[in-house]
Amino acid sequence: MKVLAAMSGGVDSAVAAARAVDAGHDVVGVHLALSRMPGTLRTGSRGCCTIEDSMDAQRAANMIGIPYYVWDFSERFKLDVVDDFVAEYTAGRTPNPCMRCNEKIKFAALLEKALALGFDAVCTGHYASIVTDADGNRELHRAAALAKDQSYVLGVLTREQIDHSMFPLGATPSKAEVRAEAAERGFTVAQKPDSHDICFIPDGDTRGWLAERVGAEQGEILDRTGAVIGQHEGAHAFTVGQRKGLNIGFPAADGKPRFVLEVRPKDNAVVVGPKEALDIREIAGQKFSWAGLAPQEPTEPFDCEVQIRAHADPVAAVARVSVVDGRNELVITPREPLNGVAPGQTAVVYVGTRVLGQCTIDRTVSAVPIPAL
Structure with a gap:
């Protein structure tokens, strides 16, 4: 199979690319340049999108022995991630730029270009698993190591995107094992720190960064x-x-x-x-998608679990698709209140370990009524 390995410059994507080669695939490495002004991205060997990350990715590709390219996605990144981030905050919402990057860049723009060039799949270093059911349908599932599970940020993937995705680290028991493997392979990124924070806010001052752009x-x-x-x-x-x-x-x-x-x-x-007013008894969003096959009767309530942050614990819930003002809406009712949910966040729905789908939250309903005047 012809595979395009997205190489961020971190340890996970380097090992994922190497494992794809070991599995017998024809692999090509690619690093995504997300800014034409690299100084506007976070630095410090965090494994996400800077010049030093590009160089780390190239060194890993050279050691694996695969072709390596850098693709300029800066214009698309600004439009779909940075501008969206500003627009969402301006609208009083709480966006997740990493979720938008996965949705719009890594598994839309990148996969679209990969398929156009004749690749069969895109390989990344995300900790998640693809499982094929008895009928041959591919499903997105949690990783074996729940502490490192990244299926939440992949909840935006569609059925077609899952059909062309590969996550070689999904069954790995721990990040320590990945680092040990990287060291054995001689990768210089074996002990490189994980990426974190918002890559396009160089000093980490989100409030100041927004003030300059929004006023x-x-x-x-x-x-x-x-x-x-x-x-x-x-x-x-x-x-x-x-x-x-x-x-x-x-x-x-x-x-x-x-x-x-x-x-x-x-x-x-x-x-x-008061803090108790942050308890939410219902969330809903009109922008929703299914990660693979949709429920057979999505308008009928079905049991599930909902997760509202990348590292939050899932909460038992009931979900259904309803029609509001002529538009479909995914409505999720947790069996115990969620805390501190904001419009703009992403709610990912699970059935067992399977990612069923997601919605961007448009509205919430507080569990605590507003006091009378």
């Missing part, structure tokens, strides 16, 4: 009844669940801390309240 305008901080209790310097700087940095100046009536419950960009307002 900062003073607005009101409201309680759940709509009463004005303070001022802020820009709604984009706040996220649902945030406690620090509110600077209201006086305590709540019950003396308990306040948390951000909602961001209203149209009014430039931030709504705060």
Whole structure:
């Protein structure tokens, strides 16, 4: 099989490419250049998208003995990931840029180009597994090492994309084993730190980065009844669940801390309240997809588990597709309240270890009613 190995410059993608070669595939390595100004991306040997990462990837490809190329995806990355990130914050939502990168870049733009060039599959270093059912349908599942499982960030994959994906690390028991294998192969990235944080915010100051692009305008901080209790310097700087940095100046009536419950960009307002008001009894989103075969009767409630962050524990839930204002919507009702969920986040639905699908959260319903005036 002809395989395109996406090589980030980290240890995982290097070992994944080597394993694809060991499996007998015809492998070509490619590194994605995501910025024409590399200084605008995070540095420090974190294995994600900088010049030093490109060089690390090339050294690994040379040792494996496969052709290696760098593809310029900077324009697509800016449009689909960076601009989307700014637009979502401007709309008062909490985006996940890594999720968008997987969806729009690694498994849309990259796979589309790979297939056009005659490749059969794209190989990455994600910790996830592909399982083929009795009827030959390919399914996306959690990795064997649950502590390293990355199936959540792959929840945006479609059935066609899964059919052309390869995850050689899915059955690996631990990251330590991957590093040991990399060292045995002589890869210089064997002990390279994992990538983390947002790659296109060089200093890690998300609030400052957004202020430069969105602007900062003073607005009101409201309680759940709509009463004005303070001022802020820009709604984009706040996220649902945030406690620090509110600077209201006086305590709540019950003396308990306040948390951000909602961001209203149209009014430039931030709504705060007690921690228990962060408990959510229902989430829903119109932008949803199925990772493989859809449920036979998606409009009928079905049991599942829902995960709302990459490293969150899954929660038992019931899901269904309903019609709202003429549009389909995936509605998920957890059996116990979720905490601190924000519109813009991704909810990934599982059945056992299988990733069934996902939705971008449009709305939430609090488990705690708003107090009467």
